[in-house]
Amino acid sequence: MDDIKQVVLNSDTLQDDPDGFADLLTEDVNLVNIAGHRLHGRETVRAAYRKAMASQLAQVRTRIEIHDAWLVRPDVAVVSATKHVSDERAEPNAPLPDKGAVTFVLARQDEQWLIASVQTTPVK
Template identity: 30%
Template sequence: MYDIDTRAHHAEIEEIEQVVAALEHAQQNELPDDFVALFRAEAIWTTGHGRRLTGRDEISAFTHQVLPGAMRESTATYEVVHVLFIRPDVAAVKVRQRVVTLDRRPIEGLNEGSPLFVMAKEDGRWLLVACQNTEVIDS
């Protein structure tokens, strides 16, 4: 699954997976403050529709606007599928995003997302630094 020696980085991968799980939990439960807390102060987030958000304040304003009420009919799951350590404290993390019903059944006809999260470990904690969400279009 990963292109690195997983034994050497097993603990780091687990911590990264916990951040992605926390992001999923915050989104599914419409917790914008918990969502925003996962980002570095100077982070860049590009939404699945191409909107660029720069800095935690801008990410926060957008998230507080769109997240409450967004999970009324469906939500998303996130699965880490690939980790590339750029340095021991910086990782590119590829994620599989699936749109599901509230009871986690896949929704037919909706494309998956393929987010890329660049994460950095600061003060012992992995944070989202630069993120791009992309819809997978089957050709």
């Protein structure tokens, strides 16, 4: 499970590196962020992250706290975590929640674990 958890932790570390982050994703990844925006496909996510890093969103930092990880099948894993959000934008156009429940689904492809799906739901 450590290798699976490490991919999730790497996604946190690489949150300001669109290419590094995208390299952790499957080609057909599905991502729903804490603001409710749905992105489908690695290249769509890469482009959205590049755009975000060139905007005020570069001042939003998150930290992942992993709670549990388990195998659904030998090549599919689920990671349950909390996303802690620090919004340092001077003038946010829309406030973000401080915390979200996040679920990662990872798939083993070519001997490595990749993120196939991420769903973040705001927590009050």
